[in-house]
Amino acid sequence: MLLRLDAVDAGYGDSAILSQISLSLAPGQALAVLGRNGVGKTTLLKTILGLTRLQAGRVLFGDADASRWPPERRARAGIGWVPQERGIFRSLTVLENLTAVARPGPWTPERVFALFPRLAEDRHRGGEALSGGEQQMLAIGRALVLNPQLLLLDEPMEGLAPVIVDEVLRALSDIFRAGGIAGIIVEQHARKILRITDQAIILERGRIVHRAASADLAADATPLTRYLGVG
Template structure:
């Protein structure tokens, strides 16, 4: 597989505060990566830096042959970055369908295909964004990123605060996208046991630096490492 993403010695943060402390990571085309760590370890800041929403202090970011390091956010999206932030950022004054058609770009992920992935959205296609439940808004945020037909999908805690039945539905959809469809993705999630089974690689951050990198299956099977870095036990 060809290398899709390469991050070299990245340092970034907000203003003068440096949160990400020299991270280097790479991702092959078609691979999915679980980005793990306790709260405040730099996971969201790392994703925000990839999309151009932080101050980069040092390091370089490449998506394929394109260097993203100094590009504004809209140019990074054009280069192939699809982003689902914690805040979702859907257009609440537009309908579900307008949210999708406003950003859709040519490619395999069409609006109709997004509806097939999330039937709830098709049922509510005429509803305004602010008329959707939290889970439906999250589905819309993911669908909107998919119809951009990105090369790399970034999901920042997509399951946070959702009802268990919605978590299961959304997790199945994400698994389909990254496992069956082969979408390259970086997924931030607080619960490693949810996300490790559907990703191929895992990176654990602590204090803005990489403290573990390896196969997702191996980390899932290593309770000592999970407990050490993520305070997770088998119980």
């Protein structure tokens, strides 16, 4: 197993946001994290990254107990992060954004350009000149050239035009289907993200209230209607 959370309680300071979260993820698997705003989805990602206060339980990565690892050690161990704010270097070109952080491995800037042809065309443009969709592609590419084992994405389709959403979905599907990288994706577009993930969980008030294979949840929308108001 690549990642395992055992009965995790976590939050900020003395405030508990997550309660009794248990999940596991094998190499190459993709997990959708669904739920309404404010239920703890981003906090779950930040807990895996080591950016919250772990109040109970354990976070295991590979064969190691990573519960007390600082964020930088988790990143070095192979946890990649695509934040909702994207966080690209706006003063650098697309190519410089990728080469500045690249680590040895199968994911190179050229492979990112093959995944996102729009970025290949704009490789010498500055980050500030990119559209929102191109910035999102660059944020994903920058995480990939770190050659992580696990990729965490926080609402990667937020604010994107439908045609760009489709491009990002195809790219994420290619990443996970190629194997070697597992993914956890927080997303509001439940129906779309279920198409490219293996498993799904629904959070409510910091707890997992439903878990299922993504295909099963897509086929029976009852839990989506109950917890997300999605038909």
